[in-house]
Amino acid sequence: MKVSASLLKTIMYSGTSIFLALSFMAFPKEAYEASINGLSMWWDVVFPSLLPFFIISEFLIRFGVVSFIGAFFEPVMRPLFRVPGAGGFVWAMGLASGFPAGAKLTARLRQEGKITAIEGERLVSFTNASNPLFIFGAIAVGFFHDAALGIVLATAHYGGNIIVGLAMRFYGDNSQNRNEEKSHFSLSYALKLMHEERLKDKRPFGKMMGDAVHSSIQTLLMIGGFIILFSVLHRILEVVHISSILSFGIFIILSFAQLPPELSTGLLSGLFEITLGSQMISNTNSALLLQQAVVVSFILAFNGFSVQAQVASIIAETDIRFKPFFLARCFHGFTASLLTFILFDFLYHEPAFSGDHLPVLSTTAGIERFFVLHYHWLLQWGSVITLTALALWCISFLYRLPAAKK
Template sequence: MKSILLAGATLLLAVSLIMYPDPSLQASIRGLNMWWEVVFPSLLPFFITAELLIAFGMVRFIGVFCEPIMRPLFNVPGVGSFVLAMGMASGYPSGAKLTSRLRQEKQLTKIEAERLVSFTNASNPLFIVGVIAVSFFGEAELGMLLAAAHYGGNILVGICMRFYGRSEPRSSYVREKGLIKRAFRELHETRMADKRPFGKIFGDAVVNSIQTLLMIGGFIIMFSVFNKLLFILGITDFLAYGLKLLTSIFGIPAELVVPMFSGLFEITMGGQMIAQASGSNFFFPIIIVSFILAFNGFSVQAQVASILAETDIRFAPYFFARLLHGFIAAGLAAILYGPLYARHQETSILTFLQEKTAPDTTMELLRFLSSLGPAFTLFMLAVGTLILLRRRLN
């Protein structure tokens, strides 16, 4: 039955691409532009830097200091603090990429890696504030609300997931005096254990990061096309009808159900559709956007599943955590809507300052990244190609 379903779905996709070539092309171009202009140039520096920090032992160095915090709070080693910080700063799927890398380095057990990946795949602040709040909703104040619900929910998910597999063995942690001395010793031993010269380390970091981002770009393009074809074939409306029965219990307006369903597949398109259907009341739209941001969308989940497939880390705990994060973030958005947004509108001075500074600054930064993004992408793809050619010639 599974083989028939997979073959049938693939055949339907192929036939739909032939029947609707123009919408498929437009959706593909839209996904390519997103990867070309924003995703690649924004994530590549983080990926390369993270690879270098791991290779040179800096992650172990940080982990020694953060172990007394990360272990009691999240039941993961101190190196998890590096993944958490980089995941929040650079956005998904950085958390999965770095967790997989640390698992391959044997710095995490299997259960610890599954705990860590469950709460380190977060949306980056620029996307939440600049794209969702400013570009889509036109309200910079919503960025604070969305960020508080998203990152607060992330931390709560990490605390909940600390109890997952708690009977399983965990990585060793040596309690000793002289924390600074031990941290430097861990850094030095990690660097000495890696026998590669600096040029090889840097080249591997560039090539591995580019390969990961090429895979991410393929997922972004395919899910953009897939989402568009579902809408054209009427499958979105059909499935959304069942979702309406569930959302009506919570009083969610029917016009937000189809955008919500689209957001479950691809966050950017869903967020834009939700903002367009929101009207003047942002309460339910913000709750829905908080849910789909935390859920990550099937596009991001497919990227994470592909990255985790290179290790023994299972996907099921991550998917469970995404559902848990979705409901927690939606609940926090509902609770914080009044204190962080509705009442905030009455504070005229702060509103004036944010309206005059935050949207302009954020939009200028987004336009700057978009203008440099394609050139940076081409340059780094050329660098990666030259590295591979040189290695093959040698």
């Protein structure tokens, strides 16, 4: 009997689902604890940090500001990355808010017809990045107690994204690009585009605002589900000792790269979930700080299967394919690691204090201090923001039900 590829996929998907279901029943305590950890991260950090950016981006698109920005950045984005000028808006918002905002906005531009599928595949490959708050606040300060390390990680991460974007410009056929807009910026032309875009949307402002909030929260609920799922999946793989088998393969790879094999467990965890993997790497005392930074840079750039699943779910609503994004993540991982290795001695300045109780705020200045303070503020008030937003969303949802039934 000849087995088709489609049948093999069916067997693989169903087998994986059965395995997970049986594992959840066999290890309910471990699954529950892992789900709580994933929920806590989403509740305290992810939701409150992404919600404002998602809502604002909806308004910027509907009011035509993205078209204005696109006309401004067209002479830059088109020659460098072979994407429309609106990609500059996606790049900036993705950097400021973190993943998967780049994928969310790229999908919106594709749905609006502002980019082609090929341009969307190029754009999503280098605009889905970690935000500075996470790099400086969670990883550099929270895990390594060293804000100076954030400069190295951020430079390698965003520099690697630029290199990926430049490499992806050679991806795809020129014939699949949309018609190029004006090659130079004209204020009158940009204002005209913005005005025409705003007039296309006939909805009242209140309706537009409500739709923006509903769309943003629905996306964030989906993101939370993926975070919890992959947190539980990673824990189950540890319990059934599959992680040990996978770690052995990574152990061999790290040995060839002349990196401490003790980092293999943290690297494997980071392939699933960035936060957990980075924390485990920071606790590996047998590795030098440079070696730890190289591996963490790879984890940040790879995004983890959890973020990649979120991106796959978001772009599935369009004709943008996931495979180019995945290959770009692998390339970004190796590029960011290499940049960390090259730039570490130039950018890293060892702090005057060391140890787990490093007074990071007193020894941190400038942009590092800004991101650290904001991250700590987010940890303190993030849960309140999430609870308030979800409560208002539920009230709004119940209010809209009678209107929807008419």
